[in-house]
Amino acid sequence: MAAVCFICNPKANYGRAASLAAQLRPLVTNHYGAEWRETAYYQHAIKLAQEAAAEGVERIIAMGGDGTVHEVVNGLMALPPEERPAVGIVPVGSGNDFAASLGISPRPLEALQQALEGRTCPTDIARIYDDRGHSEYWTNTLGIGFDAVVNIRTRQVRGALRGLGVYLVAALQTILLNHQPYHLRLETDGQVWEEELLMLTLCNGRRQGGMFWMAPQGSPTDGQIDYVGVRTISRPKMLYTLPFFIRGKHDHLPYTCHGAFRHLILEADRPLYIHTDGEIYAGFDSTIRRLSVESIPGAIRFVHAH
Numbered sequence: 001m002a003a004v005c006f007i008c009n010p011k012a013n014y015g016r017a018a019s020l021a022a023q024l025r026p027l028v029t030n031h032y033g034a035e036w037r038e039t040a041y042y043q044h045a046i047k048l049a050q051e052a053a054a055e056g057v058e059r060i061i062a063m064g065g066d067g068t069v070h071e072v073v074n075g076l077m078a079l080p081p082e083e084r085p086a087v088g089i090v091p092v093g094s095g096n097d098f099a100a101s102l103g104i105s106p107r108p109l110e111a112l113q114q115a116l117e118g119r120t121c122p123t124d125i126a127r128i129y130d131d132r133g134h135s136e137y138w139t140n141t142l143g144i145g146f147d148a149v150v151n152i153r154t155r156q157v158r159g160a161l162r163g164l165g166v167y168l169v170a171a172l173q174t175i176l177l178n179h180q181p182y183h184l185r186l187e188t189d190g191q192v193w194e195e196e197l198l199m200l201t202l203c204n205g206r207r208q209g210g211m212f213w214m215a216p217q218g219s220p221t222d223g224q225i226d227y228v229g230v231r232t233i234s235r236p237k238m239l240y241t242l243p244f245f246i247r248g249k250h251d252h253l254p255y256t257c258h259g260a261f262r263h264l265i266l267e268a269d270r271p272l273y274i275h276t277d278g279e280i281y282a283g284f285d286s287t288i289r290r291l292s293v294e295s296i297p298g299a300i301r302f303v304h305a306h
């Protein structure tokens, strides 16, 4: 068994990852002698990661987008810490935000080199528990409200559009149709406060949606989860605010709130729409009103490039 195993999602980036995978596979298996596995269905990477760990692989390289990394992490976190292989990323998805947060190159060949030879360091993982009794690990961001609904709507419009167009149409739909704040009771590390928020994003990584620097100063190795919230503002102001998030310059806006925590308990006045790493955790049929989130410091060694 090779010490390195690639877990490749050929469906990443609307299926475009498949041709890149076909190009890189011979290099990976023949030149570097690594194992190569491909996902065949949704959540298959969870199982593949656990199988690779059981076979004694030392480094798993997740080749896909944030969803692939999310699944690999959920597979590995079910294992005792000492049995978790290190993880590298070759970002071939559409967002690739956690890779960007770790400084990984967006160029596949450069990222391949980094994933195989880069240094690894203990990296925080986050976990959500909800009032249905469900729990899941996440690595990059967890979004509640606006960005979760945009995520859900993105899936509905992306057959017809591509790239930024998908996001803009989904964002406009959300601003028009889902402009309803949550009344939230939050408890961060024992401190209780209340907010009316249109959006709350929790960040272990720094960027989401391929372009929004939600926590530009955040770090996935500081043992904390950053948060950014947007209070109730008008619809035009929502549009006005988006470019501030693209530039990561939103912290001075008076209608945003920011901070960091290790442990959060949150209660809402109505069901919460939630995404974890861009995957829908709770959609329009959600019944979740109460959840908690914790940081698990240094839970998995990731390849970092800075």
Ligand SMILES: Nc1ncnc2c1ncn2[C@@H]1O[C@H](COP(=O)(O)OP(=O)(O)OP(=O)(O)O)[C@@H](O)[C@H]1O
Residues within 6 Å of the ligand: 009, 010, 011, 012, 013, 014, 039, 040, 041, 042, 043, 044, 064, 065, 066, 067, 068, 069, 071, 092, 093, 094, 095, 096, 097, 277, 278, 279
């Ligand atoms: N063979 C497959 N068939 C269908 N879906 C798959 C298959 N393999 C993986 N998937 C699913 O593809 C989804 C998207 O993967 P991923 O997030 O890696 O790519 P992406 O959405 O293009 O990137 P990003 O999340 O960075 O925007 C994941 O939910 C994953 O479970």
